[in-house]
Amino acid sequence: MTTSFPVSSKLFQRAQRLIPGGVNSPVRAFRNVGMNPFYTQSANGCRLTTPDGNEFIDYVLTWGPAIFGHNDPEIRAAVHAAVDCGLGFGTNAPAEVRMAELITQTVPAVEKVRMTNSGTEATMSAIRLARGFTQRTKIVKFAGGYHGHVDSLLVKSGSGAMTFGQPDSLGVTPGTAADTFVLPYNDFDAAEKLFAERGNEIAAIIVEPFLGNIGFIMPEPGFLAKLRELTARCGALLIFDEVMTGFRISLQGTMGVHEVRPDLVCLGKIIGGGLPVGAFGGRAEIMDCLAPLGGVYQAGTFCGHPVSLAAGVAALEKLIREKSVYEKLSAFGKTLAGELTRTARERGIALQVPHCGGMFALFFNENPVRNLEQATQSDPEKAKKLFRYAIENGVFLPPSPYESCFISTAHDEAALEKTVRVLCDGLRTL
Numbered sequence: 001m002t003t004s005f006p007v008s009s010k011l012f013q014r015a016q017r018l019i020p021g022g023v024n025s026p027v028r029a030f031r032n033v034g035m036n037p038f039y040t041q042s043a044n045g046c047r048l049t050t051p052d053g054n055e056f057i058d059y060v061l062t063w064g065p066a067i068f069g070h071n072d073p074e075i076r077a078a079v080h081a082a083v084d085c086g087l088g089f090g091t092n093a094p095a096e097v098r099m100a101e102l103i104t105q106t107v108p109a110v111e112k113v114r115m116t117n118s119g120t121e122a123t124m125s126a127i128r129l130a131r132g133f134t135q136r137t138k139i140v141k142f143a144g145g146y147h148g149h150v151d152s153l154l155v156k157s158g159s160g161a162m163t164f165g166q167p168d169s170l171g172v173t174p175g176t177a178a179d180t181f182v183l184p185y186n187d188f189d190a191a192e193k194l195f196a197e198r199g200n201e202i203a204a205i206i207v208e209p210f211l212g213n214i215g216f217i218m219p220e221p222g223f224l225a226k227l228r229e230l231t232a233r234c235g236a237l238l239i240f241d242e243v244m245t246g247f248r249i250s251l252q253g254t255m256g257v258h259e260v261r262p263d264l265v266c267l268g269k270i271i272g273g274g275l276p277v278g279a280f281g282g283r284a285e286i287m288d289c290l291a292p293l294g295g296v297y298q299a300g301t302f303c304g305h306p307v308s309l310a311a312g313v314a315a316l317e318k319l320i321r322e323k324s325v326y327e328k329l330s331a332f333g334k335t336l337a338g339e340l341t342r343t344a345r346e347r348g349i350a351l352q353v354p355h356c357g358g359m360f361a362l363f364f365n366e367n368p369v370r371n372l373e374q375a376t377q378s379d380p381e382k383a384k385k386l387f388r389y390a391i392e393n394g395v396f397l398p399p400s401p402y403e404s405c406f407i408s409t410a411h412d413e414a415a416l417e418k419t420v421r422v423l424c425d426g427l428r429t430l
């Protein structure tokens with residue numbers, strides 16, 4: 001290794017004595033790439049700086065939220081202004097009303113919305129609401145779909161077209177997992193069959209409309225429409241988990257590029273402008289089942305926190321105002337994907353680089369990846385080697401082949417040029 005992190009290494013040693021695995025979220029331990037993680041001292045634009053003075057062009061971007069890059073001056077100013085008014089109120093605050101207006105005016109299918117503190121809380125609450133509204137128990141998710149660490153959604157295994165879920169985590173009871181059906185993504189027949197057999201027990205399908213937590217996998221034409229048709233036919237709800245894809249695939253999220261309209265939408269990441277936030281919303285008739293109007297309970301000491309929402313409102317207003325954001329992100333992704341696939345082809349390396357709206361993934365596969373099973377056939381050794389070459393040379397990719405990469409509007413020409421050079425050189429070493 002030419003890049004070394006003496007300060008980070010010392011911090012990680014201290015952390016491992018006090019924090020399980022040394023981290024507060026498992027993927028940050030870098031275990032998938034077989035090295036110790038670095039620490040970040042500061043982050044600006046498209047770059048991270050470590051306490052050791054290393055600088056990286058960042059394609060993790062706080063796992064998605066930083067669509068304008070790190071520490072955007074406008075969002076920072078909004079946070080400063082909010083902090084000057086107090087660090088939290090425990091009463092209603094004006095920013096909550098503004099946030100609800102921005103979300104309902106921008107995201108189709110959302111007539112009413114509730115704020116939460118994280119994406120996990122949003123999906124957990126949406127599931128409870130769907131069960132309360134339909135008075136049914138079963139939930140359908142897709143293998144490889146990640147919806148936060150909600151018990152009933154930490155289930156993805158099953159080799160058949162339709163299985164009762166097995167928990168992915170110790171501590172999730174078999175009873176909870178048994179209420180979750182897992183289907184292969186992009187498999188029309190499996191979904192059809194499950195709904196034919198069990199449709200009247202199903203409260204909802206929850207789907208990441210673009211899978212973003214197993215690399216990046218796009219829905220095949222008609223797949224989301226099929227889910228809409230199946231749920232509508234049997235009185236189940238369709239929940240789009242757009243915690244990652246909301247305000248990312250387009251200003252309207254998935255609904256900006258697909259006609260399908262879900263009953264409920266979960267949001268997070270970008271709508272917090274970098275601070276912790278989540279939200280779920282949808283048809284008013286369903287949302288009105290929440291307390292205090294209805295019998296489905298959901299609450300939170302910090303929900304609608306004025307500082308988080310100041311950041312979120314600033315981010316959303318900037319996205320709405322700056323019309324060319326998504327074209328810029330797409331153009332960057334297209335150039336990068338084109339250069340990488342061309343270099344890989346020249347070297348005889350099987351590489352797929354799916355990309356959309358500033359999300360992309362590197363799959364070392366012969367053919368385009370349609371589902372979890374194919375994603376896990378991607379060559380992990382090549383991914384690990386490329387990660388290590390990139391970090392040696394100032395480019396930070398996600399420390400796991402099963403995470404999506406993100407582009408921000410702060411990724412400029414110089415960043416593109418350097419990234420293409422480093423990653424193409426990296427591919428030539430494989």
Ligand SMILES: *Cc1c(COP(=O)(O)O)cnc(C)c1O
Nearest residue numbers: 118119120146147148241243244
């Ligand atoms: C990140 C993510 C979540 C969980 O959000 P947290 O804020 O980490 O709890 C849920 N669903 C999807 C699709 C996500 O990408």
